[in-house]
């Protein structure tokens with residue numbers, strides 16, 4: 001399973017240019033395809049769902065071109081009649097392509113097959129098919145009744161009249177009908193049965209149809225009239241707004257992580273309902289500023305989000321972001337009226353409950369509600385994403401709690417936001433790490449501990465973990481070559497660090513792990529890749545606010561490659577042997593200069609020669625040779641170079 005570990009964050013601040021809106025991109029593509037004339041579409045979203053729509057249109061004989069590698073396209077409209085009358089379309093998991101194409105093709109008079117990924121075949125479409133059948137469309141279910149895949153045949157479409165469609169499962173059914181009905185040329189009335197959900201998405205549909213010259217009369221949210229003789233005409237150029245649902249992650253990051261975080265591409269003038277996510281955040285106490293084309297979020301004055309109980313029917317997608325933001329609220333939070341979550345990319349209510357529990361929240365799942373009680377302390381977890389882009393994006397916010405979060409199958413964001421994690425990193429302020437690597441007795445431990453104390457940061461002596469594995473192995477009678485058993489020991493190491501003492505199974509082993517046997521043993525077990533892998537996450541989890549000073553051999557190269565400062569600390573072998581000698585003598589432990597020097601040379605050679613995580617100075621590390629320096633000077637050298645947090 002591919003995964004991405006997001007590093008612990010101190011906060012979030014910065015600006016993000018949003019990718020184009022998925023809802024607008026796929027609607028505009030279909031409208032441009034059906035229109036008369038050529039449409040120049042700017043800033044189209046580059047994502048899987050939009051790809052599926054582009055492929056489908058091409059298969060239907062619509063000619064479009066992309067300008068270079070950019071996000072600008074030209075679509076030559078077919079004036080309401082698709083040139084290709086027989087086609088087999090695969091639409092992945094793109095609801096915004098599947099539903100509107102079903103309606104448009106049902107009225108097109110050809111033989112078409114529409115299918116998708118297995119999850120698409122679990123997402124209902126019966127209400128749309130029922131409505132289209134009322135208009136005379138001939139549609140068969142190829143699998144389960146009420147669900148894709150579908151076969152569409154030329155029907156005897158009756159123009160005009162009144163159609164009824166259910167509005168309480170997915171608003172995409174109504175969107176699909178609205179966009180397709182102008183193809184009949186007759187006046188048609190659509191009556192919505194049941195309470196229409198996700199109304200703002202219908203508002204997007206109506207606004208875009210109007211851009212393409214068709215004005216729908218609306219009576220409340222229950223009755224819509226598509227006028228007679230309606231024809232789509234290209235508005236010649238259309239700019240796709242930034243995606244307001246995608247904006248929610250960054251705005252929440254600003255509200256949780258201090259901010260300000262500004263998103264560009266949506267703002268006060270947006271036609272997308274999800275911009276109202278900003279209002280919801282404001283109710284949690286976040287400070288929001290808005291311009292025509294941007295929104296900015298900062299944390300509440302108090303620093304902490306307020307608990308909430310909200311009806312979120314109007315922003316179903318962005319509401320998921322609030323479920324994760326609830327982890328940072330000052331009390332239990334209730335999300336209401338979110339039944340549509342159950343028929344999305346996955347059953348989002350169930351998925352959200354399961355994953356929020358993994359990070360420590362108490363969650364109560366209702367049929368159309370979710371109650372999230374934040375934990376006193378968040379837990380490190382591997383988050384399953386259910387092939388749902390929004391699960392992956394939402395859970396990135398957990399890292400703002402100052403802990404690592406693992407996102408499984410991170411590429412699922414390609415559905416709507418392929419560059420999500422790169423953009424997120426641009427506003428993320430990671431917990432800083434100072435990595436000090438170098439050979440034995442160069443002074444890493446001494447310098448690192450002093451620097452950590454001066455800065456008030458945490459301290460990781462990674463060598464002690466290898467020493468502990470060696471000690472545990474010696475005690476358990478495990479040979480130092482048995483990689484599998486040693487890795488198992490390392491993975492379950494019952495070790496802890498308290499007030500400068502090292503404990504194994506509760507017993508103080510601070511001095512035991514410094515014995516020559518443990519030194520030599522540590523160097524041997526450290527050469528085994530499985531042992532190193534078993535200790536990796538454990539080391540990374542020492543990274544906590546306000547910062548970490550970590551010392552060892554591979555802190556800068558493997559464990560914390562994104563360290564804010566990397567120092568390679570060294571000294572001549574003779575100087576190091578002499579230091580170690582004095583150190584051991586001071587502790588009343590036996591030592592011999594010659595054997596210490598020999599041991600140092602051997603360990604240096606082993607550390608430098610091993611294929612995994614060999615000891616070497618990285619190009620981005622600062623060299624500090626302490627042969628002729630005292631401890632004070634070495635500590636000052638490092639402190640002077642620690643980047644100041646902005």
Ligand SMILES: Nc1ncnc2c1ncn2[C@@H]1O[C@H](COP(=O)(O)OP(=O)(O)O)[C@@H](O)[C@H]1O
Pocket residue numbers: 438439440441442443444445446447579580583626627629630631634
């Ligand atoms: N310039 C110096 N920087 C750091 N330590 C020094 C220096 N000069 C002497 N020492 C001494 O060297 C000894 C070995 O340092 P230690 O921190 O245990 O090294 P390491 O962690 O690299 O094995 C310590 O007793 C330390 O006080």
Ligand SMILES: Nc1ccn([C@@H]2O[C@H](COP(=O)(O)OP(=O)(O)O)[C@@H](O)[C@H]2O)c(=O)n1
Pocket residue numbers: 439440441442462463464466467519522523524526527551552553554555603607
């Ligand atoms: N990050 C690290 C830290 C230590 N080690 C190994 O663990 C052994 C003990 O580490 P240490 O830092 O306590 O050793 P000294 O520098 O004190 O001799 C070293 O000899 C290395 O081989 C490693 O491989 N990677």
